[in-house]
Amino acid sequence: MQIGFEAKRVFYNKTGLGNYSRDLIRIVSDCFPENKYFLYNPKKSKETLFVPNETNVFEKNPRTAFYKKYYNLWRQRGVVADLEKDQIRIFHGLSGELPSGLQSKGIKSIVTIHDLIFIRYPHLYSFFDRKIHYLKFKKATRNADLILAISEQTKLDTIQFLGVDPSKIKVIYQGCNAVFKTYFSDESKKEVAEKYQLPEKFVLNVGTIEERKNALTIVKAIKNLDVSLVLIGKETKYTAQIHNYIKINNLENRVHFLKNVSAEELAIIYQLASVFVYPSIFEGFGIPIIEALFSKTPVITNKNGVFPEAGGPSSLYIEPFDVDDLEQKINQVLTDATLSKNMREKGFEFAQKFNDELIAQQIISCYKELSK
Structure with missing residues (x-):
């Protein structure tokens, strides 16, 4: 043909x-x-x-x-x-x-x-x-x-x-791109972590930083937790709301904005992340969820719309603006090693349908x- x-x-x-x-x-x-x-x-x-x-x-x-x-x-x-x-x-x-x-x-x-x-x-x-x-x-x-x-x-x-x-x-x-299905060595991970000054423990979000993606809810959810947040994506006018909240709540050292990250570096950052959080209001599919699952990273996302299709039965789900529930679920993944391990293994297994x-x-x- x-x-x-x-x-x-x-x-x-x-x-x-x-x-x-x-x-x-x-x-x-x-x-x-x-x-x-x-x-x-x-x-x-x-x-x-x-x-x-x-x-x-x-x-x-x-x-x-x-x-x-x-x-x-x-x-x-x-x-x-x-x-x-x-x-x-x-x-x-x-x-x-x-x-x-x-x-x-x-x-x-x-x-x-x-x-x-x-x-x-x-x-x-x-x-x-x-x-x-x-x-x-x-x-x-x-x-x-x-x-x-x-x-x-x-x-x-x-x-x-x-x-x-x-x-x-x-x-x-x-x-998703084959790079997210690649295993990277500890040396490669160390190089990327040092290049971007990544904290040892962090929540990850990937995607354009715009109103629909709802990253501000993640910033609010980590305020009282012992964890940092890494946001990777193009900034828009909406980002000003996030910067304002960060400043008011003295979170400058705990929220990191990354740009111009290569595909390989992004794949490594997924693998370094403690949990991937994606509280987007609405998507046609939500490809970053699949990238996270193939990276064996636990996923927390919106309970409505398409997200359960992409996240599968082992991911955790929230109402997208429920800050308290998101805070609780992030804390669960960070503190419950058995839960985290199960989410990584079962999520990767579910991802094979993609x-x-x-x-x-x-x-x-x-x-x-x-x-x-």
Whole structure:
């Protein structure tokens, strides 16, 4: 098979959508090398986030001067002519988008829907962004031959908010970068701990530091505990609330903000952490939870929505704004060695359902079904 992908975020996005796109390309091309995978990128990136192997994975850019200049127009419509030339019969929109004109050319299409947070929590988005997202997702789900939802929660939201027929949706979970499944030596851990001046015992949170991710609740929960907090992620305006709380409560020496951490360093920090806490209000899936489980790190997260799907039966769950309950559960993990050991072992066992081979098989099965 020759499969095309809407690949802008493969080359440009460093966070969730980009990670999903890169991991999907990686696992299907590794597990099913007999196929050819064409990544349609509207504009060459100056920063290297992904390198096609040029054996069975190829980057494709606009061919004409017109579309090189008007690359967004190429992405929305002009790319279809290139798909025809490349004899693409299946096209996968990896982040809720599909170009116009696929059906008229006989090209089957799949679109991945990650979340509909902009509908559930409209106050977190501008009016313009909400309208653009809605129109884009509505069009893609209407025209796609198959919709992939990254969780049962996202499937339910797609049915409820976009009016999609449930029979058109298939749930295939995300995996995570292989680096989080790698065991690192004590020497490597020591180097990273020294580089970032990590405390011996700490709570970890990973993700953009924004209102929806709810990191302030963690800061409040550790105030009376003998433990530090490490926050890794891009800061936003919301971070000012956290800094203000830290200052008022004299927590400057116990809350650490890290930036520009490499994937390998992040994987090591997961393994060094005493517990991973993720009190996000809402996610389409919550990939950092999977990264923590593969790292054999105990997880505490939101009891609602998608989080139990990702965290499994051995993680601990809270209402996202319940500071007292979160404080109690962090303390449980820190002081109960038997509980901590069980969470590490059972969490790692549960994480195997997100292994590359299983996910790749499910995705390729979708492509084969459409190619019939």
